[in-house]
Amino acid sequence: MKAVGEESASQELQRVVGAGRRADWVMASIGLAILIVAMGTLISVFADLIHSGWPRLTDPDFYTNFPSRRASDAGILSAWVGTSLVMLVTIVIVIPLGVAGGVYLEEYAPHNWISDFIEVNVSNLAGVPSIIYGLLALGLFVYTFGMGQTVLVAGLVLALLTLPVIIVATREAIRSIPQELREAAFALGADKWQTVRLYILPAARPGILTGAIVGLARAIGETAPVITIGALTFIAFLPPAPLQSDFPYLNFEWLNAPFTVMPIQMFNWVSRPQAEFQVNAAAAGVVLMIMTLAMNGLAIYVRFRLRGRVQ
Amino acid sequence: MFVKMSAKTLRRCGSVSAIAVMALAVSGLTPVLAVDTIKVDGSSTVYPITEAMAEEFQKKERGKIRVTVGIAGTGGGFKKFCRGETDISDASRPIKDSEKEACKASGVEYIELPIALDALTVVVNPKNTWVDHLTVDELKKVWEPEAQGKIVKWNQVRPGFPDQPLMLYGPGVDSGTYDYFTEAVVGKEHSSRGDFQASEDDNVLVQGVSSDVGALGFFGLAYYLENTKKLKAVPISWKGGAPVLPSIETAKDASYQPLSRPIFIYVNRKSADKPYVKKFVEYYVNPKTAPKLVKEVGYVPLPEDAYAKAQSIFGKREIGTVFHGSEVGIGIAELMARERKH
Numbered sequence: 001m002k003a004v005g006e007e008s009a010s011q012e013l014q015r016v017v018g019a020g021r022r023a024d025w026v027m028a029s030i031g032l033a034i035l036i037v038a039m040g041t042l043i044s045v046f047a048d049l050i051h052s053g054w055p056r057l058t059d060p061d062f063y064t065n066f067p068s069r070r071a072s073d074a075g076i077l078s079a080w081v082g083t084s085l086v087m088l089v090t091i092v093i094v095i096p097l098g099v100a101g102g103v104y105l106e107e108y109a110p111h112n113w114i115s116d117f118i119e120v121n122v123s124n125l126a127g128v129p130s131i132i133y134g135l136l137a138l139g140l141f142v143y144t145f146g147m148g149q150t151v152l153v154a155g156l157v158l159a160l161l162t163l164p165v166i167i168v169a170t171r172e173a174i175r176s177i178p179q180e181l182r183e184a185a186f187a188l189g190a191d192k193w194q195t196v197r198l199y200i201l202p203a204a205r206p207g208i209l210t211g212a213i214v215g216l217a218r219a220i221g222e223t224a225p226v227i228t229i230g231a232l233t234f235i236a237f238l239p240p241a242p243l244q245s246d247f248p249y250l251n252f253e254w255l256n257a258p259f260t261v262m263p264i265q266m267f268n269w270v271s272r273p274q275a276e277f278q279v280n281a282a283a284a285g286v287v288l289m290i291m292t293l294a295m296n297g298l299a300i301y302v303r304f305r306l307r308g309r310v311q
Numbered sequence: 312m313f314v315k316m317s318a319k320t321l322r323r324c325g326s327v328s329a330i331a332v333m334a335l336a337v338s339g340l341t342p343v344l345a346v347d348t349i350k351v352d353g354s355s356t357v358y359p360i361t362e363a364m365a366e367e368f369q370k371k372e373r374g375k376i377r378v379t380v381g382i383a384g385t386g387g388g389f390k391k392f393c394r395g396e397t398d399i400s401d402a403s404r405p406i407k408d409s410e411k412e413a414c415k416a417s418g419v420e421y422i423e424l425p426i427a428l429d430a431l432t433v434v435v436n437p438k439n440t441w442v443d444h445l446t447v448d449e450l451k452k453v454w455e456p457e458a459q460g461k462i463v464k465w466n467q468v469r470p471g472f473p474d475q476p477l478m479l480y481g482p483g484v485d486s487g488t489y490d491y492f493t494e495a496v497v498g499k500e501h502s503s504r505g506d507f508q509a510s511e512d513d514n515v516l517v518q519g520v521s522s523d524v525g526a527l528g529f530f531g532l533a534y535y536l537e538n539t540k541k542l543k544a545v546p547i548s549w550k551g552g553a554p555v556l557p558s559i560e561t562a563k564d565a566s567y568q569p570l571s572r573p574i575f576i577y578v579n580r581k582s583a584d585k586p587y588v589k590k591f592v593e594y595y596v597n598p599k600t601a602p603k604l605v606k607e608v609g610y611v612p613l614p615e616d617a618y619a620k621a622q623s624i625f626g627k628r629e630i631g632t633v634f635h636g637s638e639v640g641i642g643i644a645e646l647m648a649r650e651r652k653h
Contacts, residue, residue: 236378
């Protein structure tokens with residue numbers, strides 16, 4: 001009798017384990033299928049763009065020419081320079097502000113209804129359509145402050161757009177740091193700022209950088225807010241170079257220069273009647289994707305290096 | 312060692328960005344454009360022409376004069392123009408009364424110059440065998456607001472057409488093209504049924520009509536001429552006249568009506584006194600070079616004497632517009648001869 005009871009208990013155990021394994025297997029297959037569909041779509045779109053844009057992608061003039069009425073002469077020089085400069089402004093503004101905002105809300109802010117209110121608003125701002133930011137920037141920066149339609153304003157509007165994402169990511173990253181780390185720092189006599197600077201921020205960096213990647217990847221592809229503030233489409237000169245040979249070596253006039261960006265140039269080419277412009281649009285799409293990947297690659301590299309340091 | 316170095320580099324990056332942030336504040340509001348720059352903004356329909364002109368003009372001036380062109384749309388362009396922010400506004404329709412008021416309020420006077428023609432082309436699928444022509448009244452029946460949800464089959468357009476679902480395609484309601492078509496066909500600007508496939512990108516419309524046997528759509532002539540194998544243009548009959556097929560010739564001689572329209576640039580009167588703006592506008596309407604460039608980008612050039620007339624209008628700085636209230640189907644020669652009013 002006893003042996004039979006034991007046997008049925010072990011059969012029961014096997015059944016439970018088997019069911020668990022099957023459930024695991026089903027979930028893993030669903031996950032894999034979704035991953036394959038998502039990556040497959042992305043890769044086939046990318047491959048299609050490369051295929052259609054190949055004649056222009058392999059033409060060095062494409063990267064060094066200004067826009068032109070002839071598709072075969074038209075290039076993306078003003079667009080890629082514009083996008084790079086605008087993203088530079090965005091990064092320089094949004095990372096310090098976003099991280100500072102996240103640290104304040106998580107480490108310093110008192111827990112009362114005001115910080116709850118701010119928290120709800122920050123989360124909601126992340127979901128506001130980008131054109132609204134464009135209208136805000138047009139009214140505030142361009143007309144009220146009279147800053148004009150410049151690289152600086154475009155960088156500011158994209159920074160505003162990215163700010164909520166970075167604040168939320170910073171908070172999440174800080175929240176995941178064990179309380180013991182803070183206690184250990186305090187026990188060693190560190191004050192709050194030292195704790196944040198020397199322990200919290202380094203430990204939160206990987207999470208913050210992930211948030212920055214997500215936010216900036218969205219910003220680099222935005223067209224609507226940049227058109228709203230008055231980005232141009234045809235511009236056959238570059239902003240003044242940021243570096244110069246004589247003192248003070250850095251030149252910030254480029255911030256006030258008119259500009260265009262990659263998505264606008266692409267949008268314009270896509271809507272042209274002549275089929276040759278579609279080739280240019282595809283090639284510009286590939287370049288934009290590579291720029292995004294390069295930016296992400298840089299962030300991942302930095303994250304990798306820093307992770308090594310923290311441990 | 313290596314790790315240490317990267318930390319140092321990072322710190323340096325940090326201080327560079329701190330300097331940059333400070334400099335953002337300092338660099339504030341110093342104007343950057345030392346070189347003479349002509350600012351153009353407005354219609355994306357007119358954009359390819361202005362782009363071609365700007366490209367050639369800058370080449371001719373060897374970079375001493377710069378031209379920038381935006382695509383804020385005809386309405387968006389006029390908003391900036393009437394604030395005095397741009398020198399020239401691209402427009403795919405004449406200036407509206409509300410825009411005239413805005414310009415007047417801020418003291419902006421303008422010179423209206425037609426620079427090319429466009430023929431709005433009504434298209435169907437190449438497999439559509441039943442349509443040989445359409446009258447403007449039939450188009451009105453299809454597109455007017457009352458048709459919404461009611462006119463959904465081809466046999467409702469004209470008895471004798473098959474019992475085939477009718478699918479409509481048209482440009483977005485913010486475009487000057489949509490404004491002009493509704494004015495010419497429905498009789499009231501910006502008024503049509505809402506249940507049609509709208510797209511800001513005309514290539515999407517081309518795609519839609521070419522893959523749908525029951526489709527009916529409209530857009531600028533250039534999009535038809537680039538896709539003659541995928542689309543069939545419909546001859547249009549107006550006021551009981553013989554049906555006319557849209558083409559460069561029928562737009563030029565004004566026989567394709569009421570859907571051929573002039574497109575314009577508006578020049579700020581004050582900017583016209585700047586020598587570099589004057590030079591650019593004179594180049595833009597030069598009877599020798601303009602027709603070739605306009606044709607190259609897919610538009611219908613004005614007759615040559617019309618460019619000469621435009622030059623003389625600009626030379627005399629005749630301000631104001633020849634358009635007052637809703638008007639369609641006027642030949643370019645008559646337009647050029649009219650007196651300009653504020």
